[in-house]
Amino acid sequence: MKDVYILAIETSCDETSIAIVKNGHECVCMNVLTQMDTHANFGGVVPEIASRMHTENITMVLDDVLAKSKMSLEDIDAIAVTYAPGLLGSLLVGVEFAKTLSFLYDKPLIAVNHIAGHIYANNLTSNLQFPLLALVVSGGHTDLLIMKKDYDFEVLGKTLDDAIGEAYDKVARVLDLKYPGGPNVEKLAKEGQNTYHLGYLHTNSYNVSYSGLKSSVINLVHNEKQRGNKINKNDLACSFQTAAVSELITIVKKAFKEQKVKNMLIAGGVSANSYLRKQMQSLCQEFNVNLSIPEFKYCTDNAAMIGAAAYPLYLKKEFANLDLNASSSTELF
């Protein structure tokens, strides 16, 4: 079969990214332009500013990818773009850009869900083996899924309130850490020990809850401040992280016992967390399950994962039209 080259575009939050992906598995070339430094000035992503920067930079990012790959748009077989979920204004820039390229070069347009992108990021380093258990962990998601084949998502459980990444960010704020909070909490946790007892709720299902744990951290910091006691930030970060990840260990263990899966993958921004990676690795070893985790560069938002997720849709000829719209909230499952 002829090789398939997909030009993929991802602008759902604060990264303007374009990649060329071959046969859904090989990232030929990618550029990820992050706006992190700009948004750090405001303590978080400002949607309007993110949209502005996407518009300013997107053609330059394409220029770079075409130059580095020594390919032209004529060589491309399809244009893929993240259409949901994410920041609406940001998504719209990528979608309009993709539609323009699709029209000008007569290439099929493929609309990709961002979460599918995170899952299929694993195809860039390994091959998805079905049936598999997928743990999606990010700033907006904490989902446990079973996939029996491509694009077949069965939800086992999810967070009842905050996503795990959101909890990390809120804890970061309480500890006066700079944006991006999650990675900074992880840094402190590495230096600390699990000494604080944090109250939180274990559910006896596949669902998790993070609002209790988050409140517990906030209350502890508040009370210690009122008493004039100093907080050991490293230890608190470590205690929080241990508790947060143990929630995930609990539900994944339950799934290993009750579901017949021999393959597992982790996806989403929080899959870059090395403590989570280590814990899942030893759990999978214990249960003799193959674990797939994307390379660090494919864990955070990037266009290569969108190209990987577009490939099964390309094979099925599931193409979008030029009236494609972006959506901030369309869920995958």
Added chain:
Amino acid sequence: MLTLLIDTHSLVINLVLYQNQKVLDKINYSTNKSHSIYIMPLIVKLLTQNNIDKNEIKEIIVVNGPGSFTGSRLGITIAKTWAYTKKIPIKVISSLEMLACSIPKKQVKVAIPDAKGYYLGEFQDNKKIKEFTYVNGKISQDYELEENINIDYNKVYEYTQNLQAQNPHSVKPIYIKKIGVENDSSR
């Protein structure tokens, strides 16, 4: 020569096709929202109903606002992507200039309303004599409002003749009106 003008700064999508510097055809389409659904299909429609292939377009003119932030961005994104990939010249005109050059008067004051206020421009002989501003609330009577002006697209084209083509990478909307975080930081 065929030129395409893209104007999405307001709730009306305006697309104009020029042949040899005169209007050949145009589409004005009112939307409630979701420009994104309509712009590309309308461009296809405009070209198809005139039997024109996209590769015959040799020049792009785009309106860079001021007006709807998202609306302007979408038009700009299409225009700069087109000009960059097809290596054709791109010219940029503001919504206020477009209104001013449609009014046959020496001195013109024009206003574009949005939900809370107005974008204002003052011109003499089609030249901007004051920086564009945004004001909240009411404005004086001597401003001509966008809704009462019929845009003369042939005049608009004449006006763009005097403009330099731009580097597509550097084309971006003008925003003028401050957003929340800008107001916070100026406090």
